[in-house]
Amino acid sequence: MRLLSEFAYGHYVGPLPVIAVVGLATYTLFLAAALTMVFRRWNRRSLRLLFKLHRWIAYAALALATFHLLLGLSVYV
Numbered sequence: 001m002r003l004l005s006e007f008a009y010g011h012y013v014g015p016l017p018v019i020a021v022v023g024l025a026t027y028t029l030f031l032a033a034a035l036t037m038v039f040r041r042w043n044r045r046s047l048r049l050l051f052k053l054h055r056w057i058a059y060a061a062l063a064l065a066t067f068h069l070l071l072g073l074s075v076y077v
Helices: 002-010 018-040 047-073
Strands: none
Touching: 002 018, 002 047, 018 047
């Protein structure tokens, strides 16, 4: 867990630590998943494609959120 903790807070991507960048990316993916379903109301032709896209964006967001959780918990364990 020490390795994850050093990775989360020891490496920086620009001015932010890695854990903050992963958190922002997770939020962005969850927002994109929600927006695909909002966009579905305006575009009825590609309903099936938007639903599949929504599902895969949500899977990626859940995986990234789990990684973000592990990085955050590595400080306390």
